[in-house]
Amino acid sequence: MATRTIRKDKQPSRVSPRAAGIASLFIPGLGQILARETRRGLLLFGSIVSIIGLTAWRIYELAHLEPGPLAMLTKAVQRRPVFLIPLLVGIVALWLWSAWDAYQQAHPERRGGGGVFILVIVLFFTLGWQIGEIDLYKLVTELPDAWRPLSQVLWPWPAAIERQEEVLSAGADILVPCDENPPPPPEEVPGQPYLVATPTCGELSTLDENNQIIPGTTLHLVGRGFAPNTETKIWWVDPLGNEFVVRQGGEYIVFETDETGSFEMDLVMPYRLIPPSAAGPQIHRVEARQVVGTGPARPSEPLRISIARMIETIFLGMMATIFGILFSIPISFLAAKNLMSGSPVTLVIYYITRTILNIVRSIEPLIWAIIAVVVVGLGPFAGILALTIHSIAALGKLYSEAIESIDPGPIEAIQATGANRLQTIVYAVIPQMIPPFVSFSIYRWDINVRMSTVIGLVGGGGIGFVLIQYIKLLDYRAAGIAVWFIAITVAILDYVSAEIRQRFV
Amino acid sequence: MLEVKHLTKIYEDGTVALRDVSFTVEDGEFLVIIGLSGSGKSTLLRCINRLIEPTEGQIIWNGVDITAADPVQLRQIRRQIGMIFQQFNLVKRSTVLTNVLAGRLGYVNPWASLLHRFPKQDVEMAMRALERVGIADQAHKRADELSGGQQQRVGIARALMQQPKMILADEPVASLDPVLAHSILGYLEQLNQEEGITVLCSLHYLDLVQRYATRVIGLRDGRIVYRGTREDIRRMTDEEFKEIYGEEAVRVSVGPREGGM
Numbered sequence: 001m002a003t004r005t006i007r008k009d010k011q012p013s014r015v016s017p018r019a020a021g022i023a024s025l026f027i028p029g030l031g032q033i034l035a036r037e038t039r040r041g042l043l044l045f046g047s048i049v050s051i052i053g054l055t056a057w058r059i060y061e062l063a064h065l066e067p068g069p070l071a072m073l074t075k076a077v078q079r080r081p082v083f084l085i086p087l088l089v090g091i092v093a094l095w096l097w098s099a100w101d102a103y104q105q106a107h108p109e110r111r112g113g114g115g116v117f118i119l120v121i122v123l124f125f126t127l128g129w130q131i132g133e134i135d136l137y138k139l140v141t142e143l144p145d146a147w148r149p150l151s152q153v154l155w156p157w158p159a160a161i162e163r164q165e166e167v168l169s170a171g172a173d174i175l176v177p178c179d180e181n182p183p184p185p186p187e188e189v190p191g192q193p194y195l196v197a198t199p200t201c202g203e204l205s206t207l208d209e210n211n212q213i214i215p216g217t218t219l220h221l222v223g224r225g226f227a228p229n230t231e232t233k234i235w236w237v238d239p240l241g242n243e244f245v246v247r248q249g250g251e252y253i254v255f256e257t258d259e260t261g262s263f264e265m266d267l268v269m270p271y272r273l274i275p276p277s278a279a280g281p282q283i284h285r286v287e288a289r290q291v292v293g294t295g296p297a298r299p300s301e302p303l304r305i306s307i308a309r310m311i312e313t314i315f316l317g318m319m320a321t322i323f324g325i326l327f328s329i330p331i332s333f334l335a336a337k338n339l340m341s342g343s344p345v346t347l348v349i350y351y352i353t354r355t356i357l358n359i360v361r362s363i364e365p366l367i368w369a370i371i372a373v374v375v376v377g378l379g380p381f382a383g384i385l386a387l388t389i390h391s392i393a394a395l396g397k398l399y400s401e402a403i404e405s406i407d408p409g410p411i412e413a414i415q416a417t418g419a420n421r422l423q424t425i426v427y428a429v430i431p432q433m434i435p436p437f438v439s440f441s442i443y444r445w446d447i448n449v450r451m452s453t454v455i456g457l458v459g460g461g462g463i464g465f466v467l468i469q470y471i472k473l474l475d476y477r478a479a480g481i482a483v484w485f486i487a488i489t490v491a492i493l494d495y496v497s498a499e500i501r502q503r504f505v
Numbered sequence: 506m507l508e509v510k511h512l513t514k515i516y517e518d519g520t521v522a523l524r525d526v527s528f529t530v531e532d533g534e535f536l537v538i539i540g541l542s543g544s545g546k547s548t549l550l551r552c553i554n555r556l557i558e559p560t561e562g563q564i565i566w567n568g569v570d571i572t573a574a575d576p577v578q579l580r581q582i583r584r585q586i587g588m589i590f591q592q593f594n595l596v597k598r599s600t601v602l603t604n605v606l607a608g609r610l611g612y613v614n615p616w617a618s619l620l621h622r623f624p625k626q627d628v629e630m631a632m633r634a635l636e637r638v639g640i641a642d643q644a645h646k647r648a649d650e651l652s653g654g655q656q657q658r659v660g661i662a663r664a665l666m667q668q669p670k671m672i673l674a675d676e677p678v679a680s681l682d683p684v685l686a687h688s689i690l691g692y693l694e695q696l697n698q699e700e701g702i703t704v705l706c707s708l709h710y711l712d713l714v715q716r717y718a719t720r721v722i723g724l725r726d727g728r729i730v731y732r733g734t735r736e737d738i739r740r741m742t743d744e745e746f747k748e749i750y751g752e753e754a755v756r757v758s759v760g761p762r763e764g765g766m
Binding site: 411434 | 551554556580581582583584585586587588590592593594595596597598599600603607609610611612615618621660663666667673681
């Protein structure tokens with residue numbers, strides 16, 4: 001637009017300020033266009049049309065069941081007053097402001113500033129807040145519910161070690177109902193847990209016709225020789241061999257033994273439906289059981305899996321980086337303009353290489369991983385393939401730019417000494433390329449290890465593969481262990497790569 | 506003796522850098538080329554060792570036609586011609602010693618040199634060259650750790666390693682402090698006077714030209730517009746000066762006249 005190239009010599013408005021204002025009152029932006037501020041007018045028109053369009057869409061989303069537009073508006077405002085009332089006021093204000101702006105634009109001296117566009121941005125921001133379903137209230141109120149899984153992720157280490165588990169138990173036979181020969185108490189073996197019940201016979205709890213519990217006989221249980229200060233549960237074993245933890249008042253009977261490994265308690269015999277056909281005396285059994293960890297502590301399964309997968313992940317990233325470097329070096333020469341601008345043929349190769357690199361690079365590694373999984377199946381090889389492809393494209397571009405930015409001075413100087421072509425490359429080209437090559441390669445290794453932690457989410461192997469499983473199984477402690485390993489590895493890698501880069505560059 | 510005959514250089518974009526330039530340099534001369542930036546000084550110097558291929562004309566050095574040399578001959582010619590650059594053109598990441606040793610590349614076994622192996626006498630020679638320019642203690646530093654003046658001395662040491670019969674110096678002091686200029690040009694003068702090395706040097710400042718040149722040629726738009734001896738340039742009038750440097754030129758005086766030897 002030739003008329004706009006020199007601002008000072010702007011052409012005067014086609015219409016009077018008043019006419020421009022009125023024009024913009026009917027069609028926002030029209031007045032500005034008439035005042036030879038075409039771009040400003042089009043921008044305002046476009047902004048107002050899109051804001052109104054987006055607002056109408058949100059109103060429809062909020063109240064599309066209402067019969068007419070007015071009913072929809074009313075309903076939507078009722079549902080989201082904090083959002084819609086300021087927005088509607090803002091739209092009216094913007095419309096009026098655009099008219100006022102047209103008036104100013106058409107004035108020979110006074111040229112309006114960018115204030116009207118700040119209002120446009122504010123309105124878009126308001127819309128974005130609603131379209132993005134931003135809800136800070138929810139963020140605050142629902143945080144406590146998330147605290148339990150979150151705390152398990154943040155500190156998962158209790159699940160990192162486990163011991164060999166062994167069940168300590170002792171039981172006593174109970175005859176139901178009592179007859180003249182109640183079973184004798186079990187014999188006590190020194191060093192073994194021992195449980196004695198008095199009496200050794202009785203009646204189970206039963207239900208009356210109103211389904212009210214009629215308590216059975218109360219047994220006095222005395223236990224000895226158990227593990228001290230350990231959680232203990234009382235189990236009931238019926239003659240058919242069915243076992244269950246006894247409840248009393250709706251709660252499981254769970255208690256801790258004292259420091260000598262003994263306990264003493266009263267137990268009302270539980271309710272058990274005895275089929276009428278099974279009449280006659282039956283032997284039930286009451287048992288006290290403890291689960292105790294014995295033997296040395298050892299890494300738990302999630303810990304072992306996480307370590308193994310983390311090693312896999314690091315190697316996954318490393319292999320992808322090495323393959324990426326190997327393939328991208330030759331490609332980078334083809335993508336360096338200073339080397340390829342010699343003839344039309346090489347220039348065509350340059351443009352083709354560049355285009356392919358750009359396309360490959362613009363596709364995320366996660367998508368490459370999905371494609372690779374289709375080809376070679378689940379596992380780390382798919383991840384290596386995906387990261388290699390992306391690394392080649394990214395490194396190829398970075399390397400070729402490093403080649404392009406080589407200083408020709410030293411090349412000239414080495415040539416002037418009578419050096420041959422190979423000597424010139426070794427003495428003038430390679431020393432200049434080492435720092436960017438090392439720097440970019442380490443940077444890529446860094447990225448690849450970080451990417452390889454998530455590439456497993458789509459089946460590309462590595463720790464992401466188990467992380468997503470733990471999360472889906474709601475095993476937050478195990479997931480936490482995996483997350484910790486990722487964080488530790490990435491932190492170490494960050495440090496190491498910074499160190500190496502400092503040495504080489 | 507170096508004979509430049511009807512030398513013309515036209516770049517691919519059509520820029521004419523040199524037009525029919527002819528001159529002769531006797532062995533042992535200190536020839537200074539003066540002229541504005543873009544007048545063709547750098548192109549002229551680079552045509553002599555064919556870092557830039559001349560479009561037309563001949564360059565004959567001691568009876569050998571440089572312009573007709575094949576690649577092998579050209580490398581043998583180049584190794585006898587040292588070159589010093591305005592931007593020093595050192596390999597910044599390599600050590601000072603490696604940069605100096607690079608001056609031997611035209612002489613040593615090419616395969617051994619690819620592994621950075623140089624004969625012992627070459628390493629000793631490099632140390633002597635560094636001693637001569639006063640920076641032997643910097644030999645194992647990286648080249649970019651040195652100051653500008655020191656880097657140019659490394660450049661001189663690199664040229665010395667070629668045991669040159671001629672040195673081409675392209676604005677050797679234009680990137681340096683004026684005081685350092687005398688130091689650097691002092692080394693060139695010493696080589697010129699003591700070892701009889703021919704020096705072709707382009708310079709900007711008239712004071713330096715008067716101090717060091719034995720003969721001067723002036724270039725403007727790729728043409729020789731001035732030829733003179735040291736005496737001529739001392740008597741140079743403002744008219745002659747403006748003929749070379751254009752109407753807007755002013756004489757600029759530079760620092761002390763004593764070299765930093």
